[in-house]
Amino acid sequence: MQTSAIILAAGAGKRMKSNTNKVLHNLCGRPLVEHVIRACQAIGISSFYVVIGRDAALVQERLGEEYTYVLQAEQLGTGHAALQVEPSYRGEEHVFVLCGDAPLITGATLDKMRQIHLAEAADATVLTAIFPEPGDYGRVLRDDAGQVCGVVEAKDATPEQRAIKEINTGFYCFRGDKLFAALRQLTNDNAQGEYYLTDVIQVIHQSGGRVASCLLEDNDESLGINDRIRLAQAEGILRRRIRNRLMLEGVTFLQPETCLVDDTVTIGQDTIIYPGVMLEGNTSIGKNCIIGPYTRLENCQVGDDVTIEFSVAREAMIGDSCIIGPYAYLRPQAELAAGVKVGDFVELKNSQIGEGSKIPHLSYVGDATVGARVNIGAGTILVNYDGRQKHRSIIEDDAFIGCNSNLVSPVRIEKGAYVAAGSTITQDVPADALAIARSRQENKPDWVKKRRQLE
Ligand code: UD1
Numbered sequence: 001m002q003t004s005a006i007i008l009a010a011g012a013g014k015r016m017k018s019n020t021n022k023v024l025h026n027l028c029g030r031p032l033v034e035h036v037i038r039a040c041q042a043i044g045i046s047s048f049y050v051v052i053g054r055d056a057a058l059v060q061e062r063l064g065e066e067y068t069y070v071l072q073a074e075q076l077g078t079g080h081a082a083l084q085v086e087p088s089y090r091g092e093e094h095v096f097v098l099c100g101d102a103p104l105i106t107g108a109t110l111d112k113m114r115q116i117h118l119a120e121a122a123d124a125t126v127l128t129a130i131f132p133e134p135g136d137y138g139r140v141l142r143d144d145a146g147q148v149c150g151v152v153e154a155k156d157a158t159p160e161q162r163a164i165k166e167i168n169t170g171f172y173c174f175r176g177d178k179l180f181a182a183l184r185q186l187t188n189d190n191a192q193g194e195y196y197l198t199d200v201i202q203v204i205h206q207s208g209g210r211v212a213s214c215l216l217e218d219n220d221e222s223l224g225i226n227d228r229i230r231l232a233q234a235e236g237i238l239r240r241r242i243r244n245r246l247m248l249e250g251v252t253f254l255q256p257e258t259c260l261v262d263d264t265v266t267i268g269q270d271t272i273i274y275p276g277v278m279l280e281g282n283t284s285i286g287k288n289c290i291i292g293p294y295t296r297l298e299n300c301q302v303g304d305d306v307t308i309e310f311s312v313a314r315e316a317m318i319g320d321s322c323i324i325g326p327y328a329y330l331r332p333q334a335e336l337a338a339g340v341k342v343g344d345f346v347e348l349k350n351s352q353i354g355e356g357s358k359i360p361h362l363s364y365v366g367d368a369t370v371g372a373r374v375n376i377g378a379g380t381i382l383v384n385y386d387g388r389q390k391h392r393s394i395i396e397d398d399a400f401i402g403c404n405s406n407l408v409s410p411v412r413i414e415k416g417a418y419v420a421a422g423s424t425i426t427q428d429v430p431a432d433a434l435a436i437a438r439s440r441q442e443n444k445p446d447w448v449k450k451r452r453q454l455e
Pocket residue numbers: 008009010011012013023051053072074075076077078079080081099100101102136137138139151152153167168169170195196197198222223224226
């Protein structure tokens with residue numbers, strides 16, 4: 001059976017008070033509308049019509065080229081939005097119409113709707129929910145036989161209708177031909193002067209069509225993001241879902257409610273997440289790691305058996321068995337091979353660190369290529385910026401950089417060379433050499449005693 005989906009994403013989203021279209025607001029690492037599309041994809045839907053209007057180019061750019069975009073030049077309501085699809089419609093027999101601002105819908109619920117829609121040979125199937133306080137949701141109207149016969153918007157409802165607890169979630173499945181026939185009959189004679197998609201239910205019912213309904217089991221799924229309070233609510237719900245999924249996949253969370261994990265993140269089995277951890281974007285973490293407490297990783301690739309505590313990393317690659325932190329800061333293009341140690345108050349940027357190398361404390365390593373088994377002593381600074389340009393340095397395998405050294409880039413410390421503590425290195429150091437670049441110590445005998453005698 002052919003099923004497609006129309007996603008409504010053109011609205012102004014006034015209640016968000018935002019400079020961007022609300023369907024582009026981020027929820028756990030993806031724009032709101034992408035969550036809706038993914039729920040459809042989870043049940044095998046591959047034909048999409050995304051109705052765009054506000055920030056049309058931006059929505060299209062964020063979602064990519066695999067969908068059919070339909071422009072709703074003026075936002076005249078959800079019914080008008082759906083009607084814009086008609087000229088590009090490929091004639092699928094059944095079509096979901098989904099609000100792009102309700103991101104918590106799941107594939108399981110869409111699947112259940114579709115089953116009811118087909119089993120009851122319905123022309124329209126509405127997903128409804130029972131809310132003790134239905135607020136601004138549309139109310140579902142039923143006839144004496146208990147069949148759904150319409151939806152009335154809260155703003156248009158009589159006090160009796162407002163008291164109805166069954167609401168319209170904004171998710172529907174239609175026979176394609178019946179949908180467009182009904183859409184063409186809509187008027188905008190209502191409180192908001194809009195063409196309401198919800199009115200097609202009444203049109204279909206009155207023309208003798210069959211309207212079925214599917215009752216939502218978990219009300220959270222219907223949450224429509226109209227304002228930032230709802231956005232925060234959705235965030236809380238989806239974060240919990242993500243953590244629960246990961247826990248069922250074998251990840252331990254010591255205090256799950258304190259951790260924020262994006263939907264896009266993957267974590268291997270037996271990894272332990274301590275309290276206060278944020279894992280964002282395209283981050284992947286391997287098996288048997290210990291992450292946190294209080295660590296933020298954004299777009300990072302982390303291998304197996306890694307320990308990271310009290311640290312921040314962005315666009316970094318961290319190899320197997322590395323030990324990071326406490327208080328390390330890994331910036332973009334920090335690439336750590338296996339077994340690297342990066343200790344407290346160390347900042348790394350655009351630098352490759354070879355296997356087993358150690359940068360245990362208080363260092364800045366920027367724009368450097370560091371070989372294997374290198375030891376970089378406390379307080380070492382890669383002086384990579386001359387006020388105009390950045391320069392790169394190379395520290396080869398088995399080199400040893402003494403504490404509190406400055407390596408003024410570009411320099412090369414060759415294989416096995418030593419740099420004496422406190423040196424400011426401005427020239428290359430040959431393999432196996434010792435470089436000392438500091439003034440010699442001079443002791444002045446009895447200097448203190450003589451001064452005392454003068455006093
Ligand atoms: C809509 C329903 C309401 C339901 C609620 C569920 C209508 C008339 N009302 O109300 O019954 O309870 O969803 O969340 O449908 N959009 C367009 N073009 C437009 C207007 C809206 O594309 O001209 C899009 C928006 O981007 C949004 C979606 O349609 O993604 C829903 O619009 P919104 O204004 O949020 O409708 P609600 O008032 O929430």
